[in-house]
Amino acid sequence: MIDPKSIERLKAQTDIVDIVGHYLPLKKSGANFVCVCPFHDDKNPSMSVSPSRGIFHCFSCKAGGDAIKFVMDYEKLSYPEAVEKIAGLQNFTLNYVRGGEPAKENKHILENANAFYRSLLYKTPAAVEYLYSRGITDELIDKFELGFAPESAQTIRLLQNEQIEPKEALEVGIVKQNENGIYASFINRITFPIYTHAGRLVGFGGRTISGNPAKYVNSPQSAVFDKSTLFYGYHLAKREIFTKNQIIITEGYMDVIMLHKAGFNNVVAVLGTALTTKHLPLLKRGEISVILCFDGDDAGINAATKSALLLAQNEIDGSVVIIEGGADPADMVVAGKIEYLRQIFESGTEIGEFYIRHLASGFDLSRPVQKQKALEAIQAFTASLKPVVANSYAPLVAKILKIAEGSFRLSRGSNSAARQGYGGTEQNAQGYETQNFRANSGRKDPLEIQILKTMIENESLKKFILENLKPDYFARHRAVYEAIAAGADANDPSVREIIFEKYEAFKNEEEILQNLKFFKTRFYKNLYKKYSASQISLEEKQPILKKINEILKELKK
Structure with missing residues (x-):
């Protein structure tokens, strides 16, 4: 920590x-x-x-x-x-x-390695030619900090020159170890630095250009790198994600880079085959919807199915897009089919529908027993959802299975329970609004603001004011006075507004006393007018008005 x-x-x-x-x-x-x-x-x-x-x-x-x-x-x-x-x-x-x-000193091992790999990219023609052939420009190379990892010995020499101990290098995954000793995690590969959502470099992805059967590799699991929690490119896409309230999740580094090139700057990629529960905290930051855009091959469809189930069961709205013909998003950008991508992103299949259709596709629906088993599989899924969500799929299920909509149930909860849940939620919302509602008291009162500002800026004068001023004296800013009296600070929006007012705070008790006299006089004059116009009997009214007059005379002295 x-x-x-x-x-x-x-x-x-x-x-x-x-x-x-x-x-x-x-x-x-x-x-x-x-x-x-x-x-x-x-x-x-x-x-x-x-x-x-x-x-x-x-x-x-x-x-x-x-x-x-x-x-x-x-x-x-x-x-x-x-x-x-x-x-x-x-x-x-x-x-x-x-x-x-x-804790131990941070030696910025990964940052130094990244700088080293970046310095070598343009010295490696084969790597640059490969990137250009995939449609990646110099601007994208710079934006995504692409580099090239050379032979293992060169990375080991860099670490030695930086006085990095083998144990330290192993801890961050820049090297691996076998029976023959220490060797670099990335050898003769184009490097893709991987950052956390907070912008901290934690690892790399590597793409071979030497024909290695492992086309892509990631940093090994380490104290800093856990691929099941990370999205490639999230630190660059984050602003656009929360501007659009939407995130597009793809399978690969190239998909992210090329979709950013095409103007889809809210795109990220998983570092494995599918989403995991460890990705959920990031996806639940804000009310964002998810578009899953995985490859159209069997592995991509399988990943989309698992991911759709995870999202649906965790109440995250989203849709699934599968590109026809098994192509990936990067291929579509290279082919100039950007408008096609835009259209399919806007018309994806809702995640629950996608998963239900996937379940049904595993059965021969022309056979009654198989149809029943398909329904049971769908019901097992919808039983894990909230009642309103589950029941909304009834028309879809009836259409797919060709059965009457009223002949089955998708939710374990009853309609009355759903109504009770809604009523409770509505009541809670109203309670919350009432609790947090502050009436607009109209125009600002400079004198009240000066007193409030004094309370904020001077603790001893705050005590003096609290001893001499009642909340009732505040005609326009009573709620703020009570909040400050209770200890509210700049974390309270109403207190912050007072801080930013241009009126000066009082400097001493004498200044405060001079103004308190006016403050109290104003209050009692208004009180006198209020009782004079009230509908209470003259017998009740006269002693009150007499008392107020006595107070006003005392204040004039």
Whole structure:
């Protein structure tokens, strides 16, 4: 894990303007900076960045927080991943601890190997000619950092020159070991560096150009490389994935590269034959739909089937696209069939339907017993789905099996249970909205804002204000006053909005007292008007008005 002290040092030296400015163009506005908010469909600059407070805030969608929160939201990263990203942007070396002990120094073994392989690519005509023949341009070579791994001895010499111990090299998978000793994991292969979704290099893929029967190989399983968790190209596709709320998953490196060339920048590839449960956390980040585009051969269809089942059972929306004739996406781009690809991506078969049709295809539906077995296989699948989803396939199943739609059931849950589940969900949603709803109190009140800003910026004056001001005195910002009084900080959107207001905080108790007098006078005058106009009896009204008058006279002294 990252040493907490190291994170605090990183925070202390991080300028949020540099971090946000790395992703978005910023414009100076007084003491702050403004920009178009990336977290909603913003047409005018709604987001402000405060260098003095180290926070950002969108006045429209209420997104906000510190530099780490910005990177988390923008890059869709976890907290540790965002910390590592910021450290990388600033060339800051993080310290790691394991069981309370400092972890070993990161010697950037894979990064050095990648730089070495990249430097050799254009010195290897056969590798460059192969890439050009597949339609890959110099621009794509640079974007995907393609390289060439030479003979094993050259990689071993690089590691020795960098003073990398064999054990360290084995730990990150850049070398392997057999009875004859240490040797490079990639020999005479075009290299495809593989990054995590957070942009950390963890391994390579390699394509032979020397006729090796193993056409493609990946880095071996290691402390840093687990192919069942990774997507090739995800770090480059991530922004487009969350812009379109869609990810296209293919089988190979070439498919990714060529589809990016064709403008499909939300494309990634699995590093094995199919999706695994370890891929699900990435696919569940945000409400994204999945398009499975595997090869049209038997292996590709098998992978698509397994992947469709996994997605359906984990409530991930998606579709399956199989290219006719057994071609792969890269071939289609080379053939110039980009519009065809666009059309099939838009008209894929929904994952549940794809899987149901696959199940039915394994039976002779002209025979009654086989038809019954097909139905049972389909029911076993739909029983693993939510009732509404399962029951939605009833017309499809009836059509495929040529049976009456009311003659079978696809869901274990009853309709009444489904209705109860919906009612509960609706009630919870209404409760959530009510709990989080804050009424718009109209125009801003400068004096209230000054008092609130003082409470945020000065803890001792906050205590003084709490002792002298009741929540009732706040006509427009009472909810914010109560939130700050309860300890809310810049993580609360309403508090952030006060921080970004241009009104100055009070500097001392004397200034506060002068303004509190006006504050209270305003409150009691409004209260007097309220009771004067009320419908209560004169007998009840008079003592209240008399009391309010006495308070107002006292305030005038």
